Amino acid sequence: MRIQLYRQLPAPVRHALLKAYSRLPIQWRFGGAYWRTRRLIASAESWDSEAIRTWQFGRLRQLIDRTWHDVPGYRRLWSAAGFGPGDLRTLDDFRHLPGITKAELSGNLPEFTSRRLPAWNRVYRTTAGSTGIPFGFHLPADAIDQEWAFMHSAWERTGWRLGDRSAVLRGAWVGTQENFWSEDPHLGHLLLSTYELTADTWPAYRDRIEAFGAKHLQAYPSAASLLADIVLADPGHESPTLRTIFLGSENLYGFQRERIAQAFPGSRLFSWYGHAEQAVFAPECELSTRFHLHPLYGFTEILDAGGREVEEGGSGEIVATSFWNHATPFIRYRTMDFATTGPMSCTACGRPHRLLDHIDGRLQEMIITATGRWISMTAINMHSNVFDDIRQFQFHQREPGKVTFRFIPKAGYAPHAEQGIREALEAKLGRDMELTISRVDTLSRAKNGKFRFLEQELPLRYGDRA
Numbered sequence: 021m022r023i024q025l026y027r028q029l030p031a032p033v034r035h036a037l038l039k040a041y042s043r044l045p046i047q048w049r050f051g052g053a054y055w056r057t058r059r060l061i062a063s064a065e066s067w068d069s070e071a072i073r074t075w076q077f078g079r080l081r082q083l084i085d086r087t088w089h090d091v092p093g094y095r096r097l098w099s100a101a102g103f104g105p106g107d108l109r110t111l112d113d114f115r116h117l118p119g120i121t122k123a124e125l126s127g128n129l130p131e132f133t134s135r136r137l138p139a140w141n142r143v144y145r146t147t148a149g150s151t152g153i154p155f156g157f158h159l160p161a162d163a164i165d166q167e168w169a170f171m172h173s174a175w176e177r178t179g180w181r182l183g184d185r186s187a188v189l190r191g192a193w194v195g196t197q198e199n200f201w202s203e204d205p206h207l208g209h210l211l212l213s214t215y216e217l218t219a220d221t222w223p224a225y226r227d228r229i230e231a232f233g234a235k236h237l238q239a240y241p242s243a244a245s246l247l248a249d250i251v252l253a254d255p256g257h258e259s260p261t262l263r264t265i266f267l268g269s270e271n272l273y274g275f276q277r278e279r280i281a282q283a284f285p286g287s288r289l290f291s292w293y294g295h296a297e298q299a300v301f302a303p304e305c306e307l308s309t310r311f312h313l314h315p316l317y318g319f320t321e322i323l324d325a326g327g328r329e330v331e332e333g334g335s336g337e338i339v340a341t342s343f344w345n346h347a348t349p350f351i352r353y354r355t356m357d358f359a360t361t362g363p364m365s366c367t368a369c370g371r372p373h374r375l376l377d378h379i380d381g382r383l384q385e386m387i388i389t390a391t392g393r394w395i396s397m398t399a400i401n402m403h404s405n406v407f408d409d410i411r412q413f414q415f416h417q418r419e420p421g422k423v424t425f426r427f428i429p430k431a432g433y434a435p436h437a438e439q440g441i442r443e444a445l446e447a448k449l450g451r452d453m454e455l456t457i458s459r460v461d462t463l464s465r466a467k468n469g470k471f472r473f474l475e476q477e478l479p480l481r482y483g484d485r486a
Contacts, residue, residue: 051162057166079319083346090135091135117352120351125155125157133158134349137158142158142160171301180236187234226259238266242394259283268293269294272291277309299341300340301314302379305371312371314373320374322359332362333360336358337356361376395449409433410428412428413426413427414475417474424455424458425441425445442455
């Protein structure tokens with residue numbers, strides 16, 4: 021409710037409140053949900069595998085019971101499959117529930133949103149993720165603080181501490197060459213434009229990072245890799261001293277890790293896998309580069325084409341169930357992201373957490389502008405309702421500076437909506453891009469059946485062709 025009331029206030033009032041809020045001690049800026057979750061995570065560090073499974077089963081039973089009564093879409097789906105809450109007697113029984121896809125949820129969001137949680141106590145989010153399917157959903161109002169609780173608990177394994185300042189290269193700020201940064205006083209973040217980063221502008225970025233006193237960098241791997249090449253291309257390069265470079269929201273390739281480490285030899289690299297739906301979170305182990313599936317964040321399955329759990333070393337789709345989102349529940353949610361499984365526990369740190377050896381999701385796709393700027397498709401992602409009337413979309417590029425946006429409209433699509441789409445995309449792409457918008461009936465897929473957010477025909481150094 022606080023978020024909705026804040027957004028309704030006049031801009032000068034919001035600015036004054038934010039300024040006053042930023043002067044509070046950092047510990048006071050996070051709500052009770054944040055600290056309760058932090059305490060739970062800390063207490064679970066000593067749990068063995070049996071304790072974890074017991075907690076997960078209890079959480080799933082609560083989730084299934086609550087969803088059955090509050091979310092009619094799931095109740096109909098489970099009833100059609102012959103499943104009711106009383107049928108969940110063991111953890112293995114959970115796998116008898118039918119899975120659900122982004123398309124199924126997107127096509128009937130009101131029916132898959134809790135009737136119990138009032139509108140004032142939830143927030144609306146949208147994402148296209150790595151699939152190119154625009155998707156809106158609801159989160160509980162306290163989900164943002166809970167998300168930060170899990171993220172911060174993982175970051176603390178690297179030496180990060182609450183109150184540390186960070187520079188951020190993640191698409192949150194578009195800006196211009198003259199105005200390439202903004203500050204988030206709540207989190208202590210310096211938001212830097214990923215769109216204006218070039219060899220010419222890097223000295224200004226570096227000076228701003230140093231003046232801000234950033235100890236860490238949060239970045240898309242593609243943005244950090246581009247930054248590394250800029251730094252290494254200058255024989256007399258000077259890079260800011262950063263303790264940690266946090267890399268997420270895209271797949272991190274080995275060649276990128278090497279380049280980033282070479283450009284920032286005094287920095288530790290730490291990556292994680294997750295998504296906006298907040299159903300799965302897998303940070304790196306602090307003692308290796310394997311990913312820990314966090315057992316308190318959600319229940320995660322890695323399934324083959326037949327819906328069977330893959331064995332260690334096998335590859336399958338990530339199917340996720342959120343333990344925390346009771347607004348639009350994600351239960352056996354097919355993410356369309358793929359991963360290669362590791363052991364059921366970590367020999368490096370000793371945690372009984374299932375490991376992922378490799379993640380194929382969020383494959384990096386880059387658009388090249390006429391002036392040679394690189395724009396990650398993750399940075400194009402819209403967290404607004406501008407794509408709500410589109411069923412699916414895809415970008416296509418054959419030459420620098422030109423890109424085509426193809427889309428399949430939903431039923432009832434209004435032609436005048438295209439102007440809003442154009443304005444939103446042009447604001448993201450910048451002045452040195454020529455945008456063509458094309459309405460189509462079908463969109464292509466890769467040979468492996470996975471939908472690609474961008475069909476890139478340029479011979480790029482970045483992206484999954486590297």
